[in-house]
Amino acid sequence: MREVFKTHISFGSYIWGVAMTIFIVMLSYEGLEKGLYLGTLLLFGIFAITWYFTFFYKRYWIEGDKLFIKTVSGTKSVDITSIRKLETDKVDWFGTMRLTILRPYRKGLVLHYNKIDDIFVDPESPTEFIEKLKQIAPNIDVIAGK
Numbered sequence: 001m002r003e004v005f006k007t008h009i010s011f012g013s014y015i016w017g018v019a020m021t022i023f024i025v026m027l028s029y030e031g032l033e034k035g036l037y038l039g040t041l042l043l044f045g046i047f048a049i050t051w052y053f054t055f056f057y058k059r060y061w062i063e064g065d066k067l068f069i070k071t072v073s074g075t076k077s078v079d080i081t082s083i084r085k086l087e088t089d090k091v092d093w094f095g096t097m098r099l100t101i102l103r104p105y106r107k108g109l110v111l112h113y114n115k116i117d118d119i120f121v122d123p124e125s126p127t128e129f130i131e132k133l134k135q136i137a138p139n140i141d142v143i144a145g146k
Contacts, residue, residue, distance in 0.1 A: 001063075002061050002062070002063050003061060003062045003132060004059060004060070004061040005059070005060040005061065005062075005123040005124065005125065005128070005129050006059065006060075006123070006124045007055075007056070007058040007059065007060070007122055007123065007124065008107075008108065008122045008123060008124045008126075009055055009056065009124075010107070013051075013054075013055040016051070016055075017051055020047050020051070021044075021047070024040065024043045024044060024047060025040075027043065028040040028043060053072045054072075057070070057071070057072060058070065058071050058122075060121060060123055060129070062080070062132055062133075062136070065079060065080045065081055065136050065137075066078065066079060066080065067079075067080050067083075067111075067133070069119065069121065076119070078111065078113050078119065079113070080133055080136045080137050081136070081137045082113045082114050083111050083112065083113045083133065083137055083140050084112050084113060084114075084140070084141065085112045085140065085141040085142070085143060086109055086110070086111055086112070086130065086133070086140055086141070086142050086143070087109065087110040087112070087143045087145060088109055088126065088130070088142065088143070088144050088145045089107060089144065089145025090107070090108060090109060090110045090120065090145055107122065108120055108121055108122030108123070108126070109121050109122070109123070109126060109129070109130070130142060
């Protein structure tokens with residue numbers, strides 16, 4: 001059975017959206033005064049697509065003993081039984097090095113798996129997510145954040 005967990009959409013994502021909207025209006029104000037709307041519409045379209053893929057596209061799901069993480073850069077799978085420890089209330093300022101400016105402050109979980117690998121996840125319901133992982137691999141060490 002496939003259990004899907006949505007990503008947590010923080011208030012910061014909406015602040016980012018408002019800030020980008022103000023920035024686009026400032027950039028295209030002169031053109032709007034002259035009645036040139038195409039450039040502004042194009043910028044808003046690019047912004048809307050970027051905003052969607054940055055904040056709303058990410059998904060997590062569990063099938064069997066695998067955790068799948070779907071992002072813009074592809075789908076990654078992690079064997080849940082290989083997760084050694086899980087740290088809660090961790091902060092991710094930059095995400096991975098892809099599109100770093102598009103990933104502002106987020107709070108979530110860091111999963112440490114295999115020997116040296118780790119990955120940041122920010123599910124909408126972290127307690128439910130942790131419980132599901134612990135059902136599959138009860139030996140996961142959960143470390144509460146500060």
